[in-house]
Amino acid sequence: MKALALVALLVYPASSFAGSSWQYVTSEATESYSIDYKTDRGQNAPEPAGFSLVREGEETVAKVYYLDASALNSYSYGCHLHGDHAHCHQEGKAEHGSYARLSSKYNAAEMAKAIEASLDIFVRKVAPESAIQSMKIWEAEEMIRFSIAYEKSGPKQEFLACHYHSGTEMDCHRKGNAGPGEPDKN
Amino acid sequence: MKTLKLIPLMIALTACGGDYKDADKSAPGQDVSFGNQKARVVNGTLDVSGGSIKGTGSIVFDSRFEEFKSGGSYAVDFNLEDGGSVTIVSHANESLASGFEVQYLRQGSGPGSLKVSLRAQGAVWNAVNQFAAIDAAQAIRIQTDVHNDESPAHSITWNRNLGDDFAKEKAILNTAEEVDGSPGIGTGVRWGLILNKATVTRADRSEPKFED
Numbered sequence: 001m002k003a004l005a006l007v008a009l010l011v012y013p014a015s016s017f018a019g020s021s022w023q024y025v026t027s028e029a030t031e032s033y034s035i036d037y038k039t040d041r042g043q044n045a046p047e048p049a050g051f052s053l054v055r056e057g058e059e060t061v062a063k064v065y066y067l068d069a070s071a072l073n074s075y076s077y078g079c080h081l082h083g084d085h086a087h088c089h090q091e092g093k094a095e096h097g098s099y100a101r102l103s104s105k106y107n108a109a110e111m112a113k114a115i116e117a118s119l120d121i122f123v124r125k126v127a128p129e130s131a132i133q134s135m136k137i138w139e140a141e142e143m144i145r146f147s148i149a150y151e152k153s154g155p156k157q158e159f160l161a162c163h164y165h166s167g168t169e170m171d172c173h174r175k176g177n178a179g180p181g182e183p184d185k186n
Numbered sequence: 187m188k189t190l191k192l193i194p195l196m197i198a199l200t201a202c203g204g205d206y207k208d209a210d211k212s213a214p215g216q217d218v219s220f221g222n223q224k225a226r227v228v229n230g231t232l233d234v235s236g237g238s239i240k241g242t243g244s245i246v247f248d249s250r251f252e253e254f255k256s257g258g259s260y261a262v263d264f265n266l267e268d269g270g271s272v273t274i275v276s277h278a279n280e281s282l283a284s285g286f287e288v289q290y291l292r293q294g295s296g297p298g299s300l301k302v303s304l305r306a307q308g309a310v311w312n313a314v315n316q317f318a319a320i321d322a323a324q325a326i327r328i329q330t331d332v333h334n335d336e337s338p339a340h341s342i343t344w345n346r347n348l349g350d351d352f353a354k355e356k357a358i359l360n361t362a363e364e365v366d367g368s369p370g371i372g373t374g375v376r377w378g379l380i381l382n383k384a385t386v387t388r389a390d391r392s393e394p395k396f397e398d
Binding site: 121124125163165167171172173174175176 | 333335336338340361362363364365366367368397
């Protein structure tokens with residue numbers, strides 16, 4: 001039994017963010033947000049306006065942004081990886097002031113899906129996935145936007161914009177700046 | 187005196203382009219055939235014969251896109267004199283203006299002698315080292331996709347001298363993977379080539395080789 005547990009730890013170390021770990025965290029945080037919002041307000045949660053994912057040791061802190069009228073609010077979660085899924089627990093709620101979503105073409109599942117496409121380019125052209133410290137995801141001008149903070153001979157920033165092209169595959173492009181509409185920018 | 191009067195007339199006839207002593211030389215406005223394609227010379231003087239287009243000038247092909255929000259792929263084979271260039275102009279107007287341009291310019295010989303620039307909507311993006319392995323003094327065989335239904339257009343280029351595998355991973359330039367690697371879009375439905383001291387032996391348009 002101990003041997004099985006050891007094998008599981010070797011195969012799925014909690015601190016490893018290989019593969020689509022950022023995607024797992026995003027999906028699980030979205031699920032938790034939907035439940036928590038309904039519990040708090042008695043109605044279905046609005047579609048997330050974006051995400052902030054920050055790696056803090058073994059944990060990833062995920063903020064799920066949503067619009068309450070014209071104000072940007074968020075639920076925060078501490079998330080841990082367990083194999084090919086994540087467990088998230090709520091760590092708080094916050095208000096971030098007024099915010100205007102610049103387009104609403106994509107839902108949370110599509111934003112999570114775009115993580116894989118953006119990381120495909122990031123890993124091949126920029127740095128290994130293990131260099132990523134945080135990422136922010138939002139939508140503007142019918143593009144899913146990524147701002148990725150990473151470490152490579154000092155702190156650096158990478159920007160990508162993703163969209164559907166010819167079907168259901170996400171197509172991402174590297175950008176020179178974050179573009180418009182970044183939520184909770186500070 | 188009569189001879190003197192005839193000289194301006196002879197000059198005028200020649201300038202109007204109505205009488206070419208060299209049948210292979212094509213001037214602006216002249217319809218030409220290249221393989222089984224029909225085309226028209228836009229400017230300059232090009233030698234369109236024997237399966238090649240040679241010289242300095244531009245040519246617009248008759249085949250066109252149904253709308254400017256569309257994609258195409260270009261197989262272009264060419265040789266460049268030193269300082270010469272071939273520019274693929276995609277999604278342009280009939281004068282080859284307002285298009286998405288991919289220019290291949292030879293500067294010297296040996297690896298690194300092929301300089302590639304993309305232009306559209308007044309902006310330019312220069313490739314840095316993507317084409318460094320190519321010797322521009324040798325025959326070049328390029329396949330270039332232009333997905334003008336994205337904004338900015340997404341362009342992918344393969345070196346057909348290395349094979350005909352048009353997978354994304356085999357591309358030597360994928361503008362999506364370069365920071366702001368595409369300058370914009372073309373706004374027309376025509377395509378053609380701009381030659382400068384160059385010889386083109388193949389210029390075919392097809393559907394995009396790579397679709398996301």
